[in-house]
Amino acid sequence: MSALDPTPLTSTNDPLSRERGHLAASRSALRTMREQVAALNLADVTANWVNAAVLESQIENRIKELADLTHTPLFFGRLDYLPGARRDGDQDPLGPDADTATATDAGGDGDGDDEGHRFYIGRRHVHDADGDPMVIDWRAPVSQPFYRASRKDPQGVDLRRRFGYTGGELTAYEDENLTDPMEHDRTSRLLQAEIERPRVGPMRDIVATIQPEQDEIVRSGLAGTVCVQGGPGTGKTAVGLHRVAYLLYAHRERLARTGTLVIGPNRSFLHYIEQVLPALGELAVQQATVDDLVAHVDVRGTDDATAAVVKGDARMATVLRRALRSHVTAPTEPVVVVRGSRRWRIPAYELAEIVEELQGRDMRYGAAREALPQRIAHAVLVRMEESGEAPDDRVQDAVARNPAVKAAVKTIWPPVDPAKLVLRLLSDADFLAEHADGVLTADEQRSVLWAKPARSPRSAKWSRADAVLIDEARDLVERTHSLGHVVLDEAQDLSPMQYRAVGRRCSTGSATVLGDLAQGTTPWATGSWAEALSHLGKPEALVEELTAGFRVPREVIAYASRLLPHMSPGLTEVSSVRESPGSLEIQHIADADAQVTAVVAACEESLRHEGSIGLIAADDRIPELAKALAAAGHSPIAPGEETTADSRLTLVPVSLAKGLEYDYVVLAEPAAVVAGEPDERTGLRRLYVALTRAVSGLTVVHAEPLPEQLG
Numbered sequence: 001m002s003a004l005d006p007t008p009l010t011s012t013n014d015p016l017s018r019e020r021g022h023l024a025a026s027r028s029a030l031r032t033m034r035e036q037v038a039a040l041n042l043a044d045v046t047a048n049w050v051n052a053a054v055l056e057s058q059i060e061n062r063i064k065e066l067a068d069l070t071h072t073p074l075f076f077g078r079l080d081y082l083p084g085a086r087r088d089g090d091q092d093p094l095g096p097d098a099d100t101a102t103a104t105d106a107g108g109d110g111d112g113d114d115e116g117h118r119f120y121i122g123r124r125h126v127h128d129a130d131g132d133p134m135v136i137d138w139r140a141p142v143s144q145p146f147y148r149a150s151r152k153d154p155q156g157v158d159l160r161r162r163f164g165y166t167g168g169e170l171t172a173y174e175d176e177n178l179t180d181p182m183e184h185d186r187t188s189r190l191l192q193a194e195i196e197r198p199r200v201g202p203m204r205d206i207v208a209t210i211q212p213e214q215d216e217i218v219r220s221g222l223a224g225t226v227c228v229q230g231g232p233g234t235g236k237t238a239v240g241l242h243r244v245a246y247l248l249y250a251h252r253e254r255l256a257r258t259g260t261l262v263i264g265p266n267r268s269f270l271h272y273i274e275q276v277l278p279a280l281g282e283l284a285v286q287q288a289t290v291d292d293l294v295a296h297v298d299v300r301g302t303d304d305a306t307a308a309v310v311k312g313d314a315r316m317a318t319v320l321r322r323a324l325r326s327h328v329t330a331p332t333e334p335v336v337v338v339r340g341s342r343r344w345r346i347p348a349y350e351l352a353e354i355v356e357e358l359q360g361r362d363m364r365y366g367a368a369r370e371a372l373p374q375r376i377a378h379a380v381l382v383r384m385e386e387s388g389e390a391p392d393d394r395v396q397d398a399v400a401r402n403p404a405v406k407a408a409v410k411t412i413w414p415p416v417d418p419a420k421l422v423l424r425l426l427s428d429a430d431f432l433a434e435h436a437d438g439v440l441t442a443d444e445q446r447s448v449l450w451a452k453p454a455r456s457p458r459s460a461k462w463s464r465a466d467a468v469l470i471d472e473a474r475d476l477v478e479r480t481h482s483l484g485h486v487v488l489d490e491a492q493d494l495s496p497m498q499y500r501a502v503g504r505r506c507s508t509g510s511a512t513v514l515g516d517l518a519q520g521t522t523p524w525a526t527g528s529w530a531e532a533l534s535h536l537g538k539p540e541a542l543v544e545e546l547t548a549g550f551r552v553p554r555e556v557i558a559y560a561s562r563l564l565p566h567m568s569p570g571l572t573e574v575s576s577v578r579e580s581p582g583s584l585e586i587q588h589i590a591d592a593d594a595q596v597t598a599v600v601a602a603c604e605e606s607l608r609h610e611g612s613i614g615l616i617a618a619d620d621r622i623p624e625l626a627k628a629l630a631a632a633g634h635s636p637i638a639p640g641e642e643t644t645a646d647s648r649l650t651l652v653p654v655s656l657a658k659g660l661e662y663d664y665v666v667l668a669e670p671a672a673v674v675a676g677e678p679d680e681r682t683g684l685r686r687l688y689v690a691l692t693r694a695v696s697g698l699t700v701v702h703a704e705p706l707p708e709q710l711g
């Protein structure tokens, strides 16, 4: 039976019942798949206990991947292809997971080409007992038209059906007949409902409703780096996470070997997004902040803004390189190797040539240092051969280990501890001046020098920026391991040196860089993506822009966007996909003493609705608000703690609000948010972040005048 067949609407044979039938059958097929994996008898296939343990853990993971999560629908869409329509990716339209499946149809109706193929699109591949697909992974080539086909370009699709679920039950569907000239585009009600579905718990995936421009980024190839500029709520984080899931599917073996990493701005944010990839069946992606990546020392100190800006400047890489290289000294003495009754002498000028040659190569300091004894030994061997001996490789190794050679290497190319190198640069004005000459101005040098020099790396009060410098120095000594793919979220806030730290972790892989220049709130925030990408080492990356806003309703984003010309002129305003009249309320409290009470009342008003509530305020106002909320009987949670049905109110210091979202937001005193930053532009950007966290409603409560730029 094809999707085009007129079907009588009887209670068991109406479209919804049939779809529920397919859901039940798919669930049962998934259960069978799981049982088959669980029933594998390891005794038959493993010769020793090590193999058995590895296999067992692989099986456990596979069983986890095949779990049927009650509230996560097994499929969310259906595609009916036109009769005879060819699909793209014809070689393997079902993709890597479909090794046992044939490309008939995932619907079990047995349609031949003449009647068109039908595919159910879901989070994972499910097949029946014969190996025929019942649900196709959303990442398979054949699923792509679900996200991209349009009336203008139906891509062979006749009908696209989206399913709606309530509490795990299939309750609705929405059809688009892409080839029907009488039908027109409508905004999807299911998309609207999905976005507005109250938020409880961590961030969810958007796999059922990825939009065409988002899908292009999600499915862009592993070889290239993509940078996405997008205003608040345009789905950058969601797109980045789905891209990793896609890449893991399309290049599973390679990425399993090389590894993938998602970098976020802080722990709360990482905690907020940590469930998205597991929900998509991907359990092996690492998550970290930039600080985690460079945690070679304990960070106990802070920098003032001037010092932090200089330390984060890419010129520091030149200073470090010069300082490190200064450890290599020109040989002044010959090396004399004694073997048996013979002495072999390599004169200083020849040693100097070897050193010069090594310095001219693109080698790490440590690798060159390791190569030096072998080069000296080679020179000795040449002399041995010239005098008629026939030494082999073992002799070369023995010469390389000769004490005279070792001693020479230690003097010429001594080992360098990266932390000690940075410590010396920050403590010793002359050493810094020598290597920063012509690179940093005298003022800049003064700004980074410690007032009280530290004695040792252990006792030093390292700052976050210092840790990045040490990471750079480590990489100069020994190449940092590169992963296959790195997603960098909230990238606009990184310093050039931090970009370099991330860049070396994907030097042989690729990256997805996500950010919004208008939300940059660090003193070193990125001015342009071209600049950031060159620091990352990926100047050839494509920069894409997302402008459709999913989170913030039209009225609210229009209000927040008033700030744009004053802080980030030239950036495109987000155009919200959601009209939501009444979503913005501005409350002016004439009596400043009554403000806290008004803020608590606004939270209570928001709590009448379903979903999560965020009370956002300047960091220094948080203790006072916490006290007032407690006095009114509320126990708000902190950002990053999971919201539950019983604790839906989060008290958010504005410095942690970036990247997070709440169904309802109460923003206390915008003027204090602006005043909390060192300069007005950063203050307005911080306010812009705070104003754009709400999905359904924003209440601004103020006693002080609103910043004039909000007009």
Ligand SMILES: Nc1ncnc2c1ncn2[C@@H]1O[C@H](COP(=O)(O)OP(=O)(O)OP(=O)(O)O)[C@@H](O)[C@H]1O
Residues within 6 Å of the ligand: 191, 194, 195, 204, 205, 206, 209, 210, 211, 214, 230, 231, 232, 233, 234, 235, 236, 237, 238, 239, 516, 519, 550, 551, 658, 659, 660, 661, 692
């Ligand atoms: N295609 C989509 N379908 C459904 N929801 C979507 C879609 N795209 C984005 N969203 C939702 O919009 C909200 C904002 O997405 P996300 O956090 O990824 O935006 P962002 O661009 O990273 O925002 P910010 O700049 O504030 O960090 C999330 O709730 C996300 O699930």
